[in-house]
Amino acid sequence: MLTRFWRAAAVLLLVVVLGGCASTAPSEPDAATSEPAADIAPPPRLAVPVPTPDTFAVTPERPPYAWFHMDAEANGHPGLSTHRVHTTLLANRAPQQTVTVAIIDSGVDMEHDELAPQRWENEDETPENDVDDDANKYVDDAYGWSFLGNPSGENVNHDTYEVTRLYRTYRTWVASTDTTRLSPAGRDSLDYFYTLRNDFEEERDEAKQQLSNVRNAHNTVQNVLRFLRNELNVDEVTPADVARLEKREDPRLQQAYDILTFFYDQDLTPSDIEQFYDQVSAQVEYGYNPDFEPRSVVGDTYSDFTEQGYGNSDVHGPDPGHGTHVAGIIGAARDTTLRIDGVAPAVRLMPVRAVPDGDERDKDVANAIRYAANNGADIINMSFGKGYSPQKEIVDDAVRYADSLGVLMVHAAGNSAQDIDTEDNFPTAHYNDGGRATHWIEVGASGWDVENELVASFSNYGAERVDVFAPGVDIYSSTTGNEYRFNSGTSMAAPMVSGVAALLMAYYPELSAQEVREIILESAVSYADEQVTRPMTDQEAEATQVRFGTLSSTGSIVNAYEAVRMAEERLQARE
Structure with missing residues (x-):
């Protein structure tokens, strides 16, 4: 864009x-x-939007607005095959459980008509009574939590970059x-x-x-x-x-x-x-203003990286547009007369606000991961990232904790057109002291045009550290005030994967988080031998053609239909 x-x-x-x-x-x-x-x-x-579906003419330069739900064989666009799986393999079947997906982001407008039916609720907390009913250190966290505000209702909007x-x-x-x-x-x-x-x-x-x-x-x-x-x-x-x-x-x-x-x-x-x-x-x-310091709004002891319980219950925040877009991709209500469908039908969306307009802080990221894990999240979607992580060890500890509980963490690879095998991108599955998280998927962004932009021009990549690609170009989803818009980014690709994971967990509760991860990666459709233009930074003068398979460990694009089919096969083999 x-x-x-x-x-x-x-x-x-x-x-x-x-x-x-x-x-x-x-x-x-x-x-x-x-x-x-x-x-x-x-x-x-x-991300800069493109026109709404009301004015969105399909041309050779632009796809149908819901292309990411489409099927490459039937429609020519390498989407998730979501419509196909819901009308074939999952037709006339009900999900077996509801899956909780935490969205660590800028905030989420859970009043949006597409999202309100999918709202996660903390049943042990009475909203707005100024009491920590469940004694988890978070007062009135009935619908999630924000680590970017204070009990008086003030919130951080803008923040500096980590550098x-x-x-x-x-x-x-x-x-x-x-x-x-x-x-x-x-x-x-x-x-x-x-x-x-x-x-x-x-x-x-x-x-x-x-x-x-x-x-x-x-x-x-x-x-x-x-x-x-x-x-x-x-x-x-x-x-x-x-x-x-x-x-x-x-x-x-x-x-x-x-x-x-x-x-x-x-x-x-x-x-x-x-x-x-x-x-x-x-x-x-x-x-990039070294003299700007908004942290006093939060009122925490910032240097105490063990501190918890700070923040407020305002999961909306000053600007929840990004998180609302992410939430709609994962779990916008299906089978309604509204304008979009989420990937997964049986989810509860848990907003955890930790990402300002600027770089998120390691302390907030670590606490957000722990909050989600402690409150029953099955999946944590993390559509954010940065190039410096001065307190990475506390984020590592939080990732280890969530990993030990079997929480699947899905992270956007970033939009800097860089090889993250060699360039820093945080948070990461890889720990400072060696090893990596087991339940983690790193996601790059793919496009709708197989011939010209199979890999998004902005997407980070990495033969070792990016696991798989998913649709992330011209993605239409919810935004604030019951509105909708197109966005592009690996931020859009990550919730595609979170949605497919939630779909598998909802219909096949017998599967562990590790099995869900394996199925998503092994069933993804291979484009490994496809020649693509490698994403270029502004400093690169000439485009480079490479095999798509060199840009991730799988060389593939996530596909809901193939994932469900593989899940069926695995479970039948157990019988």
Whole structure:
């Protein structure tokens, strides 16, 4: 999505240089601050949407909006074959149990009509009575928990990136230390600071230029819209209004048409650009700002990594759009007249809020995993990640704990187009002291076009550390306020796998979590010999063709139909 944005922005800048309607109205005040800019590599929670199904024409460049439920043989799109399995192998059968799926994320709008019937409830807790009825240290956690708020109802929305926090910590240490009189360990710390500083400053400087491009694109489009509202005497400019401007004699109207239709052709609407501009501006103001510190809102003793019980019961939070999208993929109510179907029919969705607009903190991630495991989660979906983990050992301990209870953990591989066999990506199944979690699946993102984008251009990959791929491009799901949108990211691929796991657990409770993991990976459809374009970082100049099988340990894409068929075969063999 961002590739389309930058390509469109570059052309728009050329249009602006040539002059025209961009100057027909005064510019909006510059909302950006002078704080260090953020890296705008697309984390899952910043995916740019494409049009809604009401305006979503199927073309060779765009799939049907529910392609990820489709079957490669029947429809030509390498989806999960969800519709096929529900209408054949599982037809006229009822799930044998309800499966609890914890969603560690930005929050979830559980009031959404698609999700409300699937809400997890803590039966031992009375909501809103200010009492910890079940004595689990979490007051009023009737429907989940947030580690990003306080008992007064205040919540963290924006936070810094982990590299910013580390840079600030080491910068403070260097400022108070005589660096000419250091022990060997001290010299190692100083060298690490220099590495952090270089990374931080390089990303900040690059992001400043990128933000300038975003601002120019945003301001020009806003000026064009303001001009057209005046010229056409309308409150809102629609695509139909723009289409009627083609071949107008007034060069300003023609240029307005050229600018807006170019963005439409990139599957970007003015509202998409507005939202993306707001997100990038927020990253500039908060993510890479060493002087921004929101943790005081939570009120915990942050340096005490054994601390539990902090936070509040607000699982919605300030911006639950990302978590709501993830939740809809897993378990939106099936067999309704609403607009989407989740992968699994018999789930209870447990929101655990630990992911702000910025990097999640290790302490919160560890506590979120423990909370989910202690409260009966069968599956934990983790659609988040980062490149630094300074307290990885406490996350490792939490992962070990959940693993010991047989909880299946599903993690998004990340959207940096990197090989995570060699580049850091946290959290991870691999422990600092050796070994790895048994009940863990690492998921990359696949696309709907076998010939041109079988692997998503943004997806991380790894022949050893990525287990499997799943649909993660142009995924339509729920968002806040009973709305829907398309998102792309490994954040969307991970809940596909969580949904298939929940499907197996619901219909085949005899299977252990380890067996479910094995079935998902072994039944995934192999595309190992398919030639694909390996995901490229911005620093790479030329595309590289590789076998799809080199990008994960299986070389395959998850498939619900094949997973159910294998589960049936395994259980029949036991009889």
